[in-house]
Amino acid sequence: MRVCVKYRLAGQRPSLAGNVKVKWGKEMYPDVEVNTDDEPVLFKAQIFALTGVQPERQKVVCKGVTLRDDTWGNFKLTNNALVLVMGSKEEDVPAAPVEQTRFVEDMNEAELATAMDMPEGLINLGNTCYMNATVQCLKTVPELRNALLNYDKSSTGGDTAGELTAALSETVSALDSGGSSACGVAAARLLGALHGAAPRFAERAAAGGFAQQDASECWTEIVRALQQRLPAAPMPDKNATRASVIEQYFGGTLDVELVCSEADEPPTHSEESFLQLSCFISQDVKYLQSGLRSKMAEHITKMSQTLGRDAVYTKTSKISRLPAYLTVQFVRFYYKEKESINAKILKDVKFPLDLDVYELCTPELQERLTPMRNKFKELEDAKVQSSLSSGNKSHGDSSKAKKKRVLPYWFENDVGSNNSGYYRLQAVLTHRGRSSSSGHYVAWVARGAGWLRCDDDTVTPVTEDEVLKLSGGGDWHCAYLLLYGPKILELPEQDEDEPMVTDITDDPAGEPPTALA
Amino acid sequence: MTVKNKTEEPKKEKAEPAVAPNDDLSEEDKRLQEELNMLVDKLLGNEVDLYFPALQMLSNLIRTSTTSMTSVPKPLKFLREHYPALKQVYEKITDEKTKKFCADVISVLAMGVSGTLEVAEKRECLKYCLLGTLSNVGDWGHEYVRQLEGEIAEEWNIENMDSLLPLVRDVITFDMKHSAEIQACDLLMEIDRLDLLTQHMDQSNYPRVCLYLIGCASYVVEPESTQILQGVLDTYLRFGEYPRAMLVAMQLHEKAKCEEVFNACNDPLIKKQLCYLLARQYIPLEVDDEDLRTILLNAHINDHFLSLARELDIMEPKTPEEVYKTWLESAGSALRPSLLTEHPVDSARQNLSATFVNAFVNAGFGRDKLVTTDDGNKWMYKNKDHGMLSAAASLGMIHLWDVDGGLTPIDKYLYTADEHIKAGALLALGLVNCGVRNECDPALALLSDYVLHSSSNLRIGSVLGLGIAYAGTQREDVLSHLLPVLNDTTAPAEICALAAISCGLIAVGSCNGDVSCAIIQRLIDDNKDLHSSTYARFLHLGLGLCFLGCKERTEATMAALEVLPEPQQSLCQTTLSMCAYAGTGDVLVVQQMLHICSKHYETDNEQSSTEDTAFKKQDKKDAKETTATPSSSKDDKSKGKSSKDSKNKEKDKEKEANKELSSVQAVATLGVAVIALAEETGAEMCTRIFGQLGRYGEPAVRRAVPLAIALCSVSNPQLSVIDVLNKYSHDSDNDVAYNAIFAMGLVGAGTNNARLATMLRALALYHGKSPVHLFMVRLAQGLCHAGKGTVTLCPAHADRRLLNQPALAGLLVVLTAFLDCKTIILGKSHYLLYVLATAMQPRWLVTLDENLQPLNVSVRVGQAVDVIGKAGTPKTIAGSHTHTTPVLLSFGERAELATDEYIPLSPIMEGFVILKKNEDSVMASVQ
Secondary structure, three states, X not given: OOOEEEEOXXXXXXXXXXXXXXXXXXXXXXXXXXXXXXXXXXXXXXXXXXXXXXXXXXXXXXXXXXXOOOOOOOOOOOOOOEEEEEOOOOOOOOOOOOOOOXXXXXXXXXXXXXXXXXXXXXXXXXXXXXHHHHHHHHHOOHHHHHHHHOOOHHHOOOOHHHHHHHHHHHHHHHHHHHOHHHHHHHHHXXXXXXXXXXXXXXXXXXXXXXXOOOHHHHHHHXXXXXXXXXXXXXXXXXXXXXXXXXXXXXOEEEEEEEEEOOOOOOOEEEEEEEOOEEEEXXXXXXXXXXXXXXXXXXXXXXXOOOOOOEEEEEEEEEEEEOEOOEEEEEEOEEEEOOOXXXXXXXXXXXXXXXXXXXXXXXXXXXXXXXXXXXXXXXXXXXXXXXXXXXXXXXXXHHHHHHHEEEEOOOEOOEOOEOOOOEEEEEEEEEEEOOEOOOOEXXXXXXXXXXXXXXXXXXXXXXXXXXXXXXXXXXXXOEEEEEEEEEOOEEEEOOOOOOOOOEEOOOXXXXXXXXXXX | OHHHHHHHHHHHHHHHHHHHHHOOOOHHHHHHHHHHHHHHHXXXXXXXXXXXXXXXXXXXXXXXXXXXXXXXXXXXXXXXXHHHHHHHHHHHXXXXXXXXXXXXXXXXXXXXXXXXXXXXXXXXXXXXXXXXOOOOHHHHOHHHHHHHHHHXXXXXXXXXXXXXXXXXXXXXXXXXXXXXXXXXXXXXXXXXXXXXXXXXXXXXXXHHXXXXXXXXXXXXXXXXXXXXXXXXXXXXXXXXXXXXXXXXXXXXXXXXHHHHHHHHOOOHHHHHHHHHHHHHOOOOOOOOOHHHHHHHHOOHHHHHHHHHHHHHOOOOOOOHHHHHOHHHOOOOOOOOHHXXXXXXXXXXXXXXXXXXXXXHHOOOOOOOOOOOOOOHHHHHHOOOXXXXXXXXXXXXXXXXXXXXXXXXXXXXXXXXOOHXXXXXXXXXXXHHOOOOOOOOOHHHHHHHHHOOOOOHHHHHHHHHHHHHHOOOOOOHHHHHHHHHHHHXXXXXXXXXXXXXXXXXXXXXXXXXXXXXXXXXXXXXXXXHHHHHOOOHXXXXXXXXXXXXXXXXXXXXXXXXXXXXXXXXXXXXHHHHHHHHOOOOXXXXXXXXXXXXXOOOOOOOHHHHHHHHHHHHHHHHHHHHXXXXXXXXXXXXXXXXXXXXXXXXXXXXXXXHHHHHHHHHHHHHHHHHHHHHOXXXXXXXXXXXXXXXXXXXXXXXXXXXXXXXXXXXXXXXXXXXXXXXXXXXXXXXXXXXXXXXXHHHHHHOOOOOOHHHHHHHHHHHHHOOXXXXXXXXXXXXXXXXXXXXXXXXXXXXXXXXXXXXXXHHHHHHHHXXXXXXXXXXXXXXXXXXXXXXXXXXXXXXXXXXXOOXXXXXXXXXXXXXXXXXXXXXXXXXXXXXXXXXXXXXXXXXXXXXXXXXXXXXXXXXXXXXXXXXXXXXXXXXXXX
């Protein structure tokens, strides 16, 4: 090793030509030649050759001093000294993301709500939670919402139903975009309209404020008004019988067969239409399905023509048309003569998130449902297959979601019907308390993968588990009304583009073209 | 004749009551009694010739009598009644030799009657002993010697020193030969002549003696404790116990002593072990040997830490989510972010807490899932302003101790356009070098350019970075960069405070004149806005850190501080005395602190004046009591002055003074803990004191109480402590709650304590709606899982005998910051939390072979048992489990080798221990 140390008069500092050890990260390069008579840049170039770190990105450090580019300065090197090089090969300099992060702390309340994408709630105007909850539940039906938003408010005939519809339309639009103050105003108008349409809701409580009301009655009242005022969109085929949006999307029909169990009469057939199904709660009803079933086959006493007296008839109902949105009411309240109140049955009745009403349908309808049900089954099988083959659940699902296409849920000739018998829970209206005219009503609505709890004007996110816990059996909120929406079949995108399928839009329910028109 | 008559009478009197018990005596005893009586009779008789043989017989009987532990030896019992008579016999004997012999016997008998008040008062045992032959006092047995010792200790004063000394020598000789070393130590400590002990120390007794003396040292006032330790140090050196000697030298806080020990040792392997000990205590020593220097650099920590992590299978990075365990929280809490995944909203505060949690949890592992990933810079932009600084600095925490590998990933952030991130990167560079030194000094080279930069953010990063990187190194060249910052009056208070902290950290416990002068100068010169700033407290602390553990060497500085205007003066002086007596357990200073805490200030003028006079009286009394420590009395005087001043002030000014007093009280509260912290009994007493203060103290005191409690048991989550803190964490005073929550984190720091973790999760739920509380809970959770449960923040190590000064200094900085939690930690200066890095150490035992390669051996780990002064060779640990090294040690646990194949070179099985092959191993030979 050649070391020569000479003193230059100019700099008055020893120059060195020898070897140093260069350390870069965990790498060590022994015996790097250096001559301090040369420019430091040369040394840096040497280091570049060894490490691949650009000279301008190099920080050369020895004994607490950094090497400058132009002069060695007080960077003292001795033979065999250790020199530390800092720097990375990558050229990229960490840059600020294009999108600035906004922080909760900087936002005002309105911005916060938008950021969290929390829907607006409705303020309680004094025991009006029953109305608020009802509106929140109904709002989850996209077709109804669209119809309401498109409702021509000027066309009110001046009657109470028209007023109610207009008020509801205003409320829905306020909830969508208006902010809290607009919601308050809209809710007040809606309450007024409701009182106009059904004066019994204006009943005052002893303390002077409005009394608590039954949410189910409110629901019925509102739906009835809408039924009158919201005409169905013109259908492509003219033979459609359903006049209003409500009938289109909420209305179903039952084939009723009456058989006299005491006399040999020919069974009589009739057709009934319904806007909601009722689930009666008896001793042995533990599940929603059994409650519904028991209602479908009941015994009634009726005047028999042949016998000339009251006889027991077996009434069997089968659904012949399934509406897109199935409302199920738990008959939780019964009138107690003694205390003259609507007492509540707290019994725990489990309801599913996915409901299948196939067995409640007429054989004809069942047959028509089958093709769609098979598609569901195929999809399910395919999923099982793929999960088995791939073995692991990757997070790629979200990226794949975009490539899905949605099949319509209605029969081609009957917009607003359900063509599979499969339903998905989308809103729950619950009651907490011991009688219908007291306690508190809350709406729980599905949004995307999660759920929201709309307790008047506070909206908070909740989980599915919590929604399933609303089945009753205690003093917690009990499900009172359930709103099931159609289960949407999403097929993975195939190469050929079928004309009849619509690509998924931001609206998860899929919008039938008719409702928009 | 007259003499005889007189003596006979009492004898008869006494003989009668003695008859009754005679009945239950056994044959043997009766014979003994008769014999004794006969001998006494002979002595009482006039036959001078018979005296000597009679005395000899007596002494024989006394010496040969066997006795049980609980009863008085038989001869003594029987002779008790003759005691006065024998005293008279002594008077009448004329023969010199016989007289002396008689005195010996009486002296022994005095022990038997020492129960009576009169004899005890006159210390007759000692008196007659001195009159006696003064030879072989030990022949009379241990009990006699013990009696003598007690009386010597009582009798000892300047006048009779010389006359007693020969006896003392005799006693000590006996004690040291007959395994009564502890008594010998006690006696010599009592009479302040420990030097006598030296000549009696030998291979068999010095370990016990030294252990006992070290134990005593912490309970003795200065300067005795230093003398004791010095004596122990000399003894260890004499017997070649270099590691032990080094520990004592470190306990003395004297670098020169450490050097002396180091140079005295010639065994290269033991020298290496000494280097490991020195490195743990961050004592920089100049060594020529390459290998030794490498050890002293402490750079080995990183590799060993990572191999420990691999061994424990905890290399996988942990996310803040995994620490919070939100999925365990009951459904419906707003804390569950999964509910919000659809529309993630960034809360700057929550992200900041996640930054800290991530930094603490993955500290030293070099990997995490937030900032070291490819898109790590995204996370930085998810923080706001100074939050970005902290986020970038967290890189340093994650690469802690890894100078080789850690600098490169940080480097690229030095080129970023954002000033906060750049500043954070500078701080990160400092953090990487924390506790580890490198010959190239990259931290100094890279950071020193920025200390006087025009951007105050970059100054924050570089100034604090230097402080953390060089904590405890006493490096003058680093200080020379920082002092100009301290003197820069144009700089904002924050920068000035950081410079003071950094200087304090670097020059910790060194009494560095430059630093203390600069800080005092700054305090004196400065305009009002520094004093009124909350950051002024850090200037005081910086000064204090300079004198950490220096005890009365602060006198001159204390005096210099008297030029300060009043509220600052007492504040600064209190901080200074808190630091100066840190870890000493000095009861007098604790009392002084408590006195400040117990003051209640009134808003009413009149009441306060009456209170003031009352306090002044008390002050005087206190001053009298505490004259032993000169600094304390001075402090009291100054307090008196302060109260006088405040009386003259206007009402609103008084309010201000109250505010100042409250900050003095807060510091004093912390001071109690700081002083008591290293010593177990003191720390235990503190808990009771804090209970009182927490209940009845002023708000400022109450706020400091949780911090003080935490300081007493850092990384030691005892159930009682966390329960108390948990109660405070629900306090209605938010500041108390914040501090308590953070304190819980400190108490459990690095332990993964399950109970604490559950408690904190419950707290998170309870405080879910309050973002600030939640921030604190998150910090605490991060601390609790710091280093994934492998580290400790406790400044005490080596069986709690040594205090790591930089560690304590770091803790003090953070705790001081929490005294004004709202403006400092919850404001912009949350980056101060990173100062905890100076206290962070793996809580481990790593065993190395002679080539310093890791060696896996089985060790028993169990609760440490105090064996000081225990007879025989007692077990040092209880309830042990057997593990294979490297192994984690919890607080209060001790390890010992489970095999005799190796001999540890360090007496304390903590940190790095070199093992030497045991040549005469039984286990190895069996195999």
